[in-house]
Amino acid sequence: xxxxxxxTNPTCPDTEVCERAGALLRKGKLxxxxxxxxxxxxxxxxxxxxxxxxxxAKGRPQDNPLIVHLPSPDWLPHYTPKIPEAAQKLVxxxxxxxxxxxxxxxxxxxxxxxxxxxxxxxxxxxHPVASAIIQxxxxxxxxxxxxxxxxxxxxxxxxVLLDLDGQIDAIVDAGPCSxxxxxxxxxxxxxxxxxxxxxxxxxxxxxGVLGAVEVxxxxxxxxxxxxxxxxxxxxxKHYAPKANVTIIKGSxxxxxxxxxxxxxxxxxxLCFEGEQQKIGLPCVTYGTANDPASxxxxxxGALRTLxxxxxxxxxxxxxxxxxxxxxxYNRLLRAAGFSVIS
Ligand code: TXA
Ligand code: MG
Numbered sequence: 001x002x003x004x005x006x007x008t009n010p011t012c013p014d015t016e017v018c019e020r021a022g023a024l025l026r027k028g029k030l031x032x033x034x035x036x037x038x039x040x041x042x043x044x045x046x047x048x049x050x051x052x053x054x055x056x057a058k059g060r061p062q063d064n065p066l067i068v069h070l071p072s073p074d075w076l077p078h079y080t081p082k083i084p085e086a087a088q089k090l091v092x093x094x095x096x097x098x099x100x101x102x103x104x105x106x107x108x109x110x111x112x113x114x115x116x117x118x119x120x121x122x123x124x125x126x127h128p129v130a131s132a133i134i135q136x137x138x139x140x141x142x143x144x145x146x147x148x149x150x151x152x153x154x155x156x157x158x159x160v161l162l163d164l165d166g167q168i169d170a171i172v173d174a175g176p177c178s179x180x181x182x183x184x185x186x187x188x189x190x191x192x193x194x195x196x197x198x199x200x201x202x203x204x205x206x207x208g209v210l211g212a213v214e215v216x217x218x219x220x221x222x223x224x225x226x227x228x229x230x231x232x233x234x235x236x237k238h239y240a241p242k243a244n245v246t247i248i249k250g251s252x253x254x255x256x257x258x259x260x261x262x263x264x265x266x267x268x269x270l271c272f273e274g275e276q277q278k279i280g281l282p283c284v285t286y287g288t289a290n291d292p293a294s295x296x297x298x299x300x301g302a303l304r305t306l307x308x309x310x311x312x313x314x315x316x317x318x319x320x321x322x323x324x325x326x327x328x329y330n331r332l333l334r335a336a337g338f339s340v341i342s
Contacts, residue, residue: 004170013132022136029169032146035125038153040143051112060149065115066142071134079106093209096126098200102187129174152300180297181327196231198327222338238334241303243311245336249318266312292324
């Protein structure tokens, strides 16, 4: 199959492009679309066969559910039977934006979307092109990140094409994504609201609206072999470049001492802007040391750059684990297969 490539301005969506994408989606086709977090691989969330083809194109495990994207909050009551008060507060505060809320599944949503769970994650993206495409399609869109399963999420159209060219019907290119890590996933089914995946909305932002919020332990730890995942996505190796990645906690000096003591074999440092000279090893940077938002924007692209350079061994500087840094650290931990040296 040839993948149709469409381009649009990110802030002022091209109507013709959005309508073409919308028409393909209505016909059950797969279209990669830009969102403020990462590119998503979209299909009609009401069409069982279309949703199934997402899993095939990505090589995604069948038990890992998808997020349903809506163009505006007023669509939500059509697709879930119940909107708890806490959920409504989150919708009012953070939609449109990088927050996914896990709610009861309404009957119209295809069962493949929720992978058999009684719940569905809903999100209303703030990217003008994403909203315009969903509006044009006139249907809710199921969309995981548009990467091959296990690879870093795509923050540019080129990343999507590297993984999926020829396996999806179309891609709408609107340039780089502004957040760069995926949405925060929140569940209200655990008593105290639970963060199943940290992302573009920080724990403190959520606490500001809901009061107490817990971060699921699996965010910072590998799941025990037989443990049940609150969110199936927690179980899988994720964001992995081909190299072996190890996170080194501590100061830049500690980092330099450690990496210089190691045997060098296509070894790279994954570090912050401005540290390259001091480290004296081949380096790829991801943002600046005190700016987690810049780290979020650049991390996935940096992991792909390391692959392109043929890195075998990567030592990574550790981000802070606070606020937006928690999402960055969570992705880096999974890219490193939880290999951390303190
Ligand atoms: O920012 C994002 O969320 C992007 C863009 C495209 O919107 N999408 C995205 O989708 O990251 P995906 O499929 O790569 O990640 C969805 C995550 C997975 O970890 C999945 O297990 C979890 O959300 N999830 C989805 N539905 C769930 C549910 N009903 N209960 C618990 N976790 C759920
Ligand atoms: Mg993903």
